[in-house]
Amino acid sequence: MRSGGHLIRSSAVTSSITDVLTHAVVVFSKNYLPIARVNVKRAIVLLIAGKAEPLDLTGGMAAATTGMPLSKIYEVRSPSTILQVPEHIRLTVSGTERMWKVPPVNRREVLRRDRHSCQYCGSTKHLTLDHVIPKSKGGAHSWDNVVAACSACNGRKGDRTPQQAGMPLTSKPKAPMHPAIAFAEEFWNDFQV
Structure with missing residues (x-):
């Protein structure tokens, strides 16, 4: 494959086609926003x-100094062709992106956001929903006030705030992000490491 008029040399050759097809390729939008991971087959x-494309x-810097891109x-080999699939590709077409809106505050979405663990003790068993500021004290049923809690912590906290109960939250509750933005944030954090 050619990139910007330069032939990209292979830096990772895998022996088996099944090994190659298990790898993931990061797809960027036309505007260079990382939007998803796809398998090598889909990238081809x-x-x-x-x-x-x-x-x-690396901007060619690694190739210029070491002779090999990072x-x-x-x-992927066939009887007549060798395809080289890069680790990162950019869409050249701009499709109509689906509209996305913040999902409603319900049990399934709150558990997904909180990774199916209690936000007080980390337990993954007997999960319920808890209002951080209880409804009786004016707390709303909103993304920044509802968390997953095990039934033991929910009962122990009762009708008090986390500060009153001496039970700090492991993370501050917030509304879920657009999936593409969440993926981009995760990608750039991993890329910098």
Whole structure:
């Protein structure tokens, strides 16, 4: 595959096709926002159809100094062709993005946000919902006031605030982010490490 007129050399060649197909490729939007991970098979379809192009996040710097790019290239071989699939690709088409809105505050969505664990003790058993500021004290049924709590912690906290009960939250509750924004944040945090 060519990127910006330069042939990208393979830096990661895997022996088995099944090994290669298990790898993930990060897909960037046309505006360079990381939006998802796809498998190598899907990346091949996007590249061959002309809907995506290779993306080199090193800017050629690694290739200029060491002769090898930092981004991995996965080779997929057929009897007549060798395809090189980069670790990062960028969409060349801008599709109509689906509208996304913040989901309603309900048990399923709160448990998903809180990773199915009690926000007071970390337990994953007998989970209920708890209003951080109790409704009797004016607390709303909103994303920043509802958390997952095990039944033991919920009973122990009772009709008090976490400060009154001496039970600090492990994380501050907030509304879920747009999936693409959450993925982008996670990607850039991992990329910088």
